[in-house]
Amino acid sequence: MSLYKLIRPLVFSLTPETGHNLAISALKYGLVPPSPKPDFPELASELFGLKFENPVGLAAGFDKNGEAIKALLNQGFGFVEVGTCTPLAQKGNEKPRLFRLAEDGAIINRFGFNNKGAEAFVQNLKERPQNGIVGANIGKNKTSTDSIEDYIIMLEKVYGLSDYITINISSPNTPGLRNLQGREALDSLLGAIMAKRNTLSDKKIPILLKISPDTNTHEREDIAEIxxxxxxxxxxxxxxxxxxxxxxxxxxGETGGLSGKPLFKLSTETLRELYRLTNGKVPLIGVGGISSGDDAYTKIKSGASLVQIYSALIYEGFGLVTAINKRISELLCKDGFSNISEAVGVDV
Ligand SMILES: Cc1cc2nc3c(=O)[nH]c(=O)nc-3n(C[C@H](O)[C@H](O)[C@H](O)COP(=O)(O)O)c2cc1C
Known part of the structure; x- marks a missing residue:
């Protein structure tokens, strides 16, 4: 039995948010043993100029302030995304705001971008280990009157400190945020961000966009086109x-964003559609409801070059990361692929 399975009853006896804070502290203070370094050469790939040792990443929201990057990189992940961070610190919504739906293998959260703000985030990114891929996920403050300005501030702050930057316009817990996915708003936002990037440094840091699964075909077409x-x-x-x-x-019935198993189908459908709409030309990271290597492999065959997980870690612990990598490796071999890149999108 894994260590996490042994301590899980204790973690689950706490409120979900206390359990989460305890996990971050345990990681930060070196109390979580590292996983053996995974060695799956067939899972290695190069995307947007970065060399990923394996495709399994930690999704944003677990380490919102980038406090435990080193320990997280040691859990077998191919990459770790920290944030969402906003320019100014903010408390987020009233507690309780995190719920375990154990019967459904799911989580509902309505945190509302609680975070310590850009200064603390930048400091933690400056202290991160240089080996290992780290993404910085950025957002806007709830009370901000100029959304684009908030993203530009964050872009300038984190530029050069992370290996890639994610523009998060898809949290359901910041009022109006998802409107930035609309055609005109997205065009203005991405136009401003890409223009700013050109002025920041000769080295182009990859910029990724994180989208919602609650979109119709027309909205997905707009997102792909823009x-x-x-x-x-x-x-x-x-x-x-x-x-x-x-x-x-x-x-x-709790308000907020639902993640975990019940999200798998919808997020995978969205992934497949975006793969088709972008003609496989844009690397996609598949996230939503992955709790096994088979789930991860389905995402890969549906167009994902990389995957990320969050909710399943709450139920299974970090041992899941290596288990997923091992299973993807077996499935690639079974299907006669010698590298993960050959399996990307084969089902679309
Ligand atoms: C408690 C919690 C907090 C989250 N916070 C963020 C966040 O700050 N920024 C973000 O982009 N996504 C956030 N997410 C979404 C996850 O990154 C991921 O997209 C989503 O949970 C689906 O993956 P999963 O089913 O493996 O959990 C959060 C998810 C959870 C469960």
Whole structure:
């Protein structure tokens, strides 16, 4: 039995948010043992100029302030995304704002971008180890009157400190944020961001866009078209959903973003559609409801070059990362592929 399975009853006896804060502290203070370094040469790939040792990443929101980067990189992930960070520190919504839906293998959160702000984030990024790929996920303050300005401030602050930058416009917990996915708003935002990047340094840091699964075909077409127009380096698909289908937990009615198993189908459909709409030209990161190597492999065959996980870690612990990598490796071999890149999008 894994160490996490042994201590999980203790973690689950705490409120979800206290359990989470404890996990961050344990990681930060070196109390979580590292995983053996994974060695799966067939899982290595190069995307937007970065060399990924394996495709399994930590999704944003776990380490919002970038406090435990070193320990997280030691858990077997191919990359770790920290944030979402906003220019100014903010408290987020009233507690309780995080719910475990154990019967559904799901989580609902309505944190609302609680974070310590850009200064603390930048300091933590400056102290990060240089080996290992780190993404910085950036957002806007709730009370900001100029959304574009907030993203530009964050872009300038984190530029050069992370290996890639994610523009998060898809959290359901910041009022109006998802409106930035609309055609005109997205065009203005990406236009401003890409123009700013050109002025920042000779080294082009990849810029990725994280999108919502709660979009219709027309909206997805717009997102694909505008992303291609601005040469976005990658898309992360997807954030949490506000949909609530077939849940049995008593917390099913809580407001916020739903993640974990019930998100798998919708986020994978969105991924497939974006792969098709971008003609496989833009690297995609598949996120949403992955709890096994088979799930991760389905995302890869649906167009994902990389995947990310969050909710399943709450139920399974970090041992899941290596288990997923091992299983993807087996499935690639079974299907006769010698490298992960050969399997990307084969089902679309
Ligand atoms: C508690 C919690 C907090 C999250 N916070 C953020 C965040 O700050 N920024 C972000 O881009 N996504 C955030 N997410 C979304 C995840 O990064 C991911 O897109 C989503 O949970 C789907 O993956 P999963 O089903 O593996 O959890 C959060 C998810 C959870 C469960």
């Amino acid at each position: 992303s291609l127009k601005h040469n976005i380096d990658g898309l992360i698909i997807s954030n949490t959903t506000i949909g609530r289908d077939f849940l049995s937990s008593r917390y099913a």
